[in-house]
Amino acid sequence: MNIRAMRRRIPLRVTIAGFAASLVVLATLLVAFVTVILPWRQKLKTQDRLATQLVKTALPLAIHLQSDGAHFDRDRVRALTSGRIEGVGIVYELFFDEKGHLDEDGSSVNAELLKQLAPDVAPEPKAVAERVAAKIPGLRRLPINLVTLNENAIGRIELGLSSRAIDAEARRTLRRDAMVLGAVLLFAILSAFFLAGRIAQPLVDLSFAMGRLRRGDFDARSPSIKRQDEVGDLARAFDEMAQGLRERERLKGTLGRYVSGDVADLILSEASDLALPGDLKQVTVLFLDVRGFTAISERLPPQEVMALLNAYFDVVVDRVAAHGGTLHKFMGDAALCVWGAPRELPEPERAAVNCALAIQAAAAQVSAERRARGLPFADLGIGINAGEVVAGNLGAAQRLEYTVIGDAVNIAQRIESHARGGEVLISESV
Numbered sequence: 001m002n003i004r005a006m007r008r009r010i011p012l013r014v015t016i017a018g019f020a021a022s023l024v025v026l027a028t029l030l031v032a033f034v035t036v037i038l039p040w041r042q043k044l045k046t047q048d049r050l051a052t053q054l055v056k057t058a059l060p061l062a063i064h065l066q067s068d069g070a071h072f073d074r075d076r077v078r079a080l081t082s083g084r085i086e087g088v089g090i091v092y093e094l095f096f097d098e099k100g101h102l103d104e105d106g107s108s109v110n111a112e113l114l115k116q117l118a119p120d121v122a123p124e125p126k127a128v129a130e131r132v133a134a135k136i137p138g139l140r141r142l143p144i145n146l147v148t149l150n151e152n153a154i155g156r157i158e159l160g161l162s163s164r165a166i167d168a169e170a171r172r173t174l175r176r177d178a179m180v181l182g183a184v185l186l187f188a189i190l191s192a193f194f195l196a197g198r199i200a201q202p203l204v205d206l207s208f209a210m211g212r213l214r215r216g217d218f219d220a221r222s223p224s225i226k227r228q229d230e231v232g233d234l235a236r237a238f239d240e241m242a243q244g245l246r247e248r249e250r251l252k253g254t255l256g257r258y259v260s261g262d263v264a265d266l267i268l269s270e271a272s273d274l275a276l277p278g279d280l281k282q283v284t285v286l287f288l289d290v291r292g293f294t295a296i297s298e299r300l301p302p303q304e305v306m307a308l309l310n311a312y313f314d315v316v317v318d319r320v321a322a323h324g325g326t327l328h329k330f331m332g333d334a335a336l337c338v339w340g341a342p343r344e345l346p347e348p349e350r351a352a353v354n355c356a357l358a359i360q361a362a363a364a365q366v367s368a369e370r371r372a373r374g375l376p377f378a379d380l381g382i383g384i385n386a387g388e389v390v391a392g393n394l395g396a397a398q399r400l401e402y403t404v405i406g407d408a409v410n411i412a413q414r415i416e417s418h419a420r421g422g423e424v425l426i427s428e429s430v
Contacts, residue, residue: 016199020192021185028181036177040170044140044163089113089162091139092128097155102129113162128160138164206238218246278392278405283340284348284430285389285409286325286356287416288316288382293333296376308376309333315362323355328403334416338404341391349386349430356382356424364422379421385412386429 091113095103104125111123117138121131142159212220220242290296290312297305313330320327320337324345328336337355339348360380367377387408393400411427419425 014196016196017189017192020188020195024185024188025181028177028184032174032177032181036170036173040166043166089165091117091160091162092125092158093160094125094129094158095155096158102126103155116164117162138162138167202235206235209238209242213242213245218242218249278390279341280388281341281344281391281404282387283338283389283391283404283408284352284384284386285404285412286320286337286339286352286382286384287412288335288337288356288359288380289416290333291379291381291421293378296378300376304376308370308378311366311370312363312378312380315366316359319355319358319362323351323358325351325355329401336404336409338389338391341389341404342402349384352384352386353424353426353430356384360422360424381416381419381421382424383412383414383416383419383426384424384430385409385415385427387411 090110092107092109094107097103102125107125107129109123109125109128114121114123114128118131118136121127121136140161140163142161143156144159145156209220290309296308300308313335316335316337317327323339324343325337325339326341326343328338337352339345339352345351359382363380367379370377385408387406389404389406389408391404392402394403394405415425415427
């Protein structure tokens with residue numbers, strides 16, 4: 001994992017908590033919109049409707065059309081702003097003629113309501129008209145065009161409606177909802193962290209177990225196997241996989257004790273057990289044999305004969321593996337070793353000769369140690385040859401053996417038969 005990827009990594013519990021908090025915020029905003037914003041807008045619309053109906057009801061009685069224009073009954077106009085109608089608070093009423101000029105005589109101001117909203121504004125129509133161009137908090141402008149019955153425009157009237165009470169109620173509701181949101185959000189985040197911990201921690205444990213398995217610890221197990229959910233299913237699947245890998249590794253180790261490690265890897269890598277056809281390969285073959293074995297086996301019990309062979313063959317196995325060879329089989333007191341099959345090597349002849357010299361040196365040391373302890377000992381004869389062989393499976397479907405066959409093997413065995421104890425004989429090709 002590179003540094004950039006590590007920096008972008010976000011813990012799962014943080015992601016779940018953030019998602020839960022986002023859902024809570026979204027849900028609260030939706031609730032606030034439905035329970036606060038929409039009712040607030042509806043109340044404002046109701047206020048506008050009531051004010052408009054009031055104007056349409058009262059204003060015709062206050063307007064007198066004369067030859068020189070429209071004139072207002074000031075007392076009736078002032079009744080608009082001084083009236084106490086529930087849900088409607090008219091701060092001012094400004095009348096403008098058809099040319100847009102303010103008619104101060106036909107306008108009126110509710111000084112009490114204006115003082116609540118804008119105490120610095122004089123309760124005069126002209127002062128209010130100059131100030132309302134700038135927005136005053138809690139004051140809404142409602143313009144209404146005035147026309148006669150024959151649709152002739154005689155001017156317009158502008159009402160200033162106080163939304164202070166409506167806005168105050170909306171603010172109280174919003175503050176209450178904000179407190180509820182804060183409490184719910186805190187609870188949601190804590191709950192999400194708790195839930196995320198129950199989900200994320202098993203995954204963290206599983207990731208740790210996977211790391212152990214990747215490093216070759218096949219005893220790694222997930223502690224969440226008892227959970228009855230998807231995480232438990234994943235943990236059980238992981239344990240089954242680890243068990244399978246452990247069995248495969250055990251099988252490979254066991255197989256490696258009976259065949260060479262290279263041959264075991266080749267067998268396990270094949271999809272079919274019969275998919276190892278014979279291949280023509282250039283190899284170097286080493287044959288070795290325990291000299292005087294017949295006489296030794298005649299005078300020693302079988303257990304001691306087996307111990308003697310194992311002492312020398314232990315040396316052979318170690319030296320062949322150290323020099324890159326493959327020990328194909330033991331044949332009683334003899335052994336067949338090959339360089340170049342199934343794994344190809346550079347200079348297999350040199351590796352085989354060096355291995356033979358190392359085997360003889362180690363075998364001489366084993367003989368000296370056994371002689372010193374009064375145990376029977378023996379010498380090894382080794383023959384080496386190089387040439388082409390066929391390497392592959394030999395046998396039937398029920399029983400197969402990976403081996404090499406060819407004149408090169410036969411010649412190596414004949415050369416070995418002429419080697420005396422402690423000698424290494426090689427062919428001209430080697």
